[in-house]
Amino acid sequence: MVTKAVVSVSVAASITSSKLLINPSHRFSCLKSLSSLNSFSASALAIKCRGLSNCTSIKSARTMEGFTTITRASAQPLQNADELIASVETFIFDCDGVIWKGDKLIDGVPETLDMLRSKGKRLVFVTNNSTKSRKQYGKKFETLGLNVSEEEIFASSFAAAAYLKSINFPKDKKVYVIGEDGILKELELAGFQYLGGPEDGGKKIELKPGFLMEHDHDVGAVVVGFDRYFNYYKVQYGTLCIRENPGCLFIATNRDAVTHLTDAQEWAGGGSMVGAICGSTQRDPLVVGKPSTFMMDYLSDKFGILKSQICMVGDRLDTDILFGQNGGCKTLLVLSGVTTLSMLESPSNSIQPDFYTNKISDFLAPKTATV
């Protein structure tokens, strides 16, 4: 236990620009210019993922190619939940696979959240799912009988709008959205003009001689996220903006390969739409969702919390756990979502959380049963 704490603290203390976990020359380049762990700079906080595929950037973390990193000890099964709870002030929870699966609440979640609150812990919910706004997520929590306020929720849809705000994106510029309603609502709330979104899903192309697709030259950013209304029209519109509007930003809410839209199976995720635009523009996006630390920096600044006082709880190694590690937090993997124990223990996996357990309601047992 003591060894683990030393590792965590030394990582947190020595992160000045998150170099330890990210090899700037290889796949990731961290654009942060933080002078301390608690401040956040408006000038480029997102971690840029190089390469066309989501996998190449994540794989380099897994294979440790060319990395100058600390070798992490293997994840420990969570045996003393009380000790972990006592050692942190804030819990950041991923949602899909941790709190719910599709629209089904995972057993024991309400009681666990209540218990943590009763112990004075701050709870924050960070999800890469950009289909809903914070307000809409608030309603989802409410429908499931959970007491969570909008201000505690940070979806990647919100992150995109918050990022644009943080860089003082001009209000006279527009944002083209390849994504769903959540992104549109957050942009609107932040006072930005947007184009695109679900209604462009109905627009068709006819590749005929003499046909020219026009695009708005005032678009200064294209935001790409999970989009079930994805089509060629949107790809072309976004591509034209990025290629032809000078200085146009290419922002990705996240690059998750698959997502649990329904509890029964995996679905092609935001990484797919982002991959498409990488393919047509040959540009890398600015990623605002996990594992980029943008949201971590934002909320640590907002709530004035030290990262060493945070525990990130998630079900996905290459987003949730990497997010927590990149941010210098403690990390707890739950096996109630996409990651199984054998995936965690596989030799090809190099992302080791501090702890793992079956599900968050294991917090309720004084000593956790064997996983």
Place this chain on the structure above:
Amino acid sequence: MEATNSNPTSTAAAELLCGVNAKALLDSVDAFLFDCDGVIWKGDKLIDGTPETLEMLRSMGKKLIFVTNNSTKSRFQYANKFRSLGLSVSQDEIFSSSYAAAMYLKVNQFPLEKKVYVIGGEGIVQELQLSGFTALGGPEDGEKRAQWKSNCLFEHDKDVGAVVVGLDPDINYYKLQYGTICIRENPGCLFIATNRDSVGHMTDLQEWPGAGCMVGAICGSTERKPIVVGKPSTFMMDFLLQKFNLSTYRMCMVGDRLDTDILFGQNAGCKTLLVLSGVTTKSILDDPSNKIQPDYYTSKVSDFLNFLGE
């Protein structure tokens, strides 16, 4: 046959084609490989002077071969397109990436009882069927919509042993999901890309996202790298070299795109000629970030007519 994407070894600046070197080039090659989009036509519009140039080259005894990454048509459909534009080109002279995908599966003994899911156009579907394979997907899946309700499973055919991805103007979430699930869940399922061109002149007036877009989407959801059968992979080159008895150093690749056409020619040891009638401009060629230098460059294919008149 392995798909390759080696870096070019030549970095000397491209020579502008003129009367003297054009004659020397013609004397030194027996066959011309032409890309199509941006070289022969743009969308459905023929580029000026092309028919006369091709006739002239044929009259000089040069072999003409057309190698296109555009997988929306089969070779048969391309032959029809050539004919409709007044060009006399036979199916045997055409190597489309749609054909390459089917040939890759054939050459690698893809079992006939397995199926192929296609994210792409009719061209791929037709070539697969011509080779005796069962193709699912293609343009008709452009009308399908996924359902996401609890207890509702997205079904997919467990016999799909390969997903072929090419340019698909009818791309939608259903196809992305179908291809993704096949690759992720059917053991040993191949992920084949006809090509990875980022953009192309699907119409004469502007560029449109190419297969690189659809392939990038599937890379993003599967975290896998595809087997690429089109340019700059040498797969099609190896195929046509076997078919025609040619040496690559007696061939000239003519194309408008550096990272596919020119790299394709260089990878095989051909001479290379860039035309500026397509996606590449002189400033892109000259840009310091560009590492691919063809042997020669000129504005368009019909410049040969002018040079030989000098």
